[in-house]
Amino acid sequence: MSPKLRLVLTVVTLCLAGSGIALYKHLKLGVPLLVGQKSTSWLIEAKVSFLTSLPQPVTVKLSLPPAARDENIGQEAGSLGFGYVLDTTVPGVKAVWSAQQPAEGPHSLYFRVRFPERFRTGGSGIEALGPVPVASPPGLSGSVEKAARGIIDRSRAASSDADTFFTHLLLQLSADSTAQENLLLRRHYEKIEHSRSGDLLVVMGIDLLEMAGIPARLAHGVKLDVREPQEAIPLIEYCDGRTWKVKNPAQPNVSLRSDNICVWKRGGGALLEVQGGDKSKVIFTVVKDMISLKQMKELRDSPLFASTILGLPVSEQAVFRYVVLIPLGAFVVVILRNIVGLPTLGTFMPVLLALAFLEMPLGSGIAMFSIIVAAGLYFRFFLSSMNLLVVPRVAACVVIVTLLMVVMSLLSWRLGIHGVLKVTLFPMIIIAWTIERMSLIWEEEGKRSALMQVAGSVFVAVVAYLVMRVPQIQYSAQYFPELLLIVLAAILLIGRYTGYRLSELHRFRNFTRI
C-alpha cells in the first residue's frame, strides 16, 4: 500500500468514526449538537469525606436540597461499602449512608443532583407549614443585650416589614463600623463563637432577628461557580409571618437568584451529621451541564456513555474541560506553523500559554507574560555574566520567574486587579526555557529575531486561546470528544501538505529568475 493510500484510508476511517459516533449520539440519544440549543442544567456534586479509626457502625446524614423530593430532579448517590437510603420522612430530605463496620481510614461518599437551570433554587419564599413559628430570643444580657437592642431599634425605625428589617439589620451588622454597640456585640460573639461552627455574621444575624421577634435559622447554599470545588456558604433563613425566605447575610439587599446560587439546605438543622467518623466535611463541585435531564437518563444506559466525559466524577470532569481543548490548541499550532509559517519559540509552548490565558482576562494574561519574560530576560543577562552552567542557570531562571509571579500577584492584588491571581497555571518551567532560548537567539541572531519569535509565540497563543474560548468548541470537545478524531485526521492531512507557507510568499516576494 502506498503511503498516500494509507493516509487517505486512515483519514477517511477517522472522519467516519468520529462523525459516526457523534451522529449516533445526536440522533439516537438526542445529545444536542449545538451549544445552547436546549435548556441547560446544573450538576452539583457533594463529596462527603471522613475518617474512621475504630471498628464501629457509621451513619452519615447529608441534608439535601428541598427539591430533591421532586421526581423530575435527577439524583444519584455513590458509595462503596455503604448502604444508602433517601430519607424523606423528617422535615427536609436527607441522604443517609450507613455501614456496620467500614474499613478504617478515609472514606468518600458522593451525592449528585442535577436540575434544570430554570428550576427555582434561589431563596424565594416557601410557605411556613404547621403552626406559625415563634421566635426564641437568644438570651443576651447586660450591656451586650443593650447594644443588640440599640441596633434592632435603629433597624426597625428604618424598615417597614421583615424583609426591609433584615436588610437594615445586616447592613448595620456587617458595616465596618467602630460604633460602640457593634464592637461590643462583635467582641461578645467572637468570645463564644470560636467553639461553634458558622460564620460570625450569620450567628449574630440569626440571634438578633430572633430577639426582634422574627424566627430565623441557618441555611446553606452552594455557589453556582464552576471554577473550583467549594464549601457550602452559610445563609440565613427567616420567616416573615407567612413564608420562609433565604438571604445571604453578606449581601442583605440582594435577593438570591437561582442562576448564581443553589440553596442546598433550608429548614434549620445540620448540613452534615456523621456518627462514628472524624474530620467529616462536605465539598461541593458544580458543573454546567448542557444535556437535558431526560436525555441524560437515556444516555446513561447507552454503551456510548463511556465516550463522554460525563462518565467521570464531577470533580474530574472539571479538569477534562481543559484537557480536551489541548488537541485544538495543537491543531492551531500546526496550521500556523506549517501553513502560515509563523516562527515560535518552542513548538507547543503557545498551547500552554493559551491554556493559562483561558483562566484570566486576555489583556492581563498578555501583560503578565510580557512583564515576566522581559524581567526574566533582564535577570538572565545578569546571570550570564556569572558564567553558570546551562541547567543551573535555567533552574535559577525558574526561581526568579516564580518569585516575579508572587510579587506581581501581590502588586496586582494591592492595585485591585484580581484576575492575575490565577497565575499558578502559568507554565513556569516552559517560560523559563523560553527566556533561556530567547536570550540565546538575542545574542546569536540579534534582538529583532528574538522579539519576532516571542511575538510569534504570543500571537499563536492568542489565536489558540480565541479558538479554545468559543463556547461551541468547548461544548463539542466536552460532549463529543470523538470529534477529536476528525481533528486528528486534519492534522494528518496537514502533515502531508507540501505547498508553500504563507510566510514563504513573503520571503520569496522578490524572487527573480536569472
Added chain:
Amino acid sequence: MLTPRELRSMGVLGINMRNARYLSPNNPRRYYQRVDDKILTKELAKANGLAVPESFLILESPHEVRTLVENLSRHDSFVIKPARGSGGRGVLVVDHCDRGFFVKPSGARLSGEDLRNHASNILAGLQSLGGNRDCAMVEYRVTTAEAFRGISFQGAPDIRIVLLHGYPVLAMLRAATSESDGRANLHQGALGVGIDLATGVTTRAVHRGKIIVRHPDLDAPLEGLQVPEWDKILEIAGTCYDMTGMGYLGVDLMVDETRGPLMIEVNARPGLAIQMACGIGLQPRLEAALARRNERPGESARERLDFCRLHFASNAP
C-alpha cells in the same frame, strides 16, 4: 508578492516540500550523526582524502578548558566552534593576538577568561542542536584566497553547494558584511552570490532579497568572479555525498590561500536561501537529478558531475 502559482512556475522550493519530498526520504536517520558531529565528519573526510582545516585542540571536559589559553599559545589565529552547532552558532573567530588579548576580525578584544567562558558554554551544550553536552573544537582559520580578497569582509567567504544524491544542483558564495557582523548567514544580512555550476563564475548577488552588483562595504564587484579550483570544489562536494550517505546535502567549503579548497562542514538540512542568491528554483533541478538517478543508477562521481555541469549551467536551456 508572488502567487503560489507563479512561484511554482519558477520552480521555487518551499520548506514543507523540501522536508517531505527531498529531506526525509533521502536522508537516513542513522547517518545524521555523521554530519551533525563535526569531529566525526572531519575524520570521515580525512579518511576519504579530503582536505579539512587542521584541528588544534578538541575540548571534551571542563578541565581541558582551564589550560585552553596555554595550549593555544603557538597559534595566532584560530576558530573555536561547537562540534554539534548549527547555523554558525557559537563560532568564535580569533584574527590575531595582541599583548595577551585575542582580537576578533571585528576588532573586539577578548581576554583569556572570555575565551574560556565561550568554550565552557559550548561544552555545556548552549549552542548544540538539542541542548545536550557538546565538545568544542579549535581549528585552523582559513586565510582568504587571493581571488576573494575584494569581497572578504572580516573573513573569507564560504561556498555552499547543495546536492541530491551526489548531483550538485545549486552553488553559492556567502560573504559577510558589516550588517551581518562578520557572519555568513544570509538572513542576518550577509551577501548571497550565485555561482554557475558549469564554470564556477559568480552570476549575481543578492542582499536581503534584493539584487546588488557591488559589495556594500568594500565596493568590489560581485559578478563575474572566478572561484579558484572549481573542479576540485565540485569533486569534494561529490565525495561528501559518498562518505556520508546523505541524499539531500549542503556542503560548505572555503578556499585557503595556500591549502586550496577545504571542506568546512556538511549540512543535512540546507536552507532555501540559495535559490534567492542564484535566481534559480531548486525544484526542477532536484527533480532532474532524481530522474537521472532512476534512469542510470550507480553513476560514478565523475559522471554525476559531468551531467550537472552540462545540464545545470547558467546558460543551459
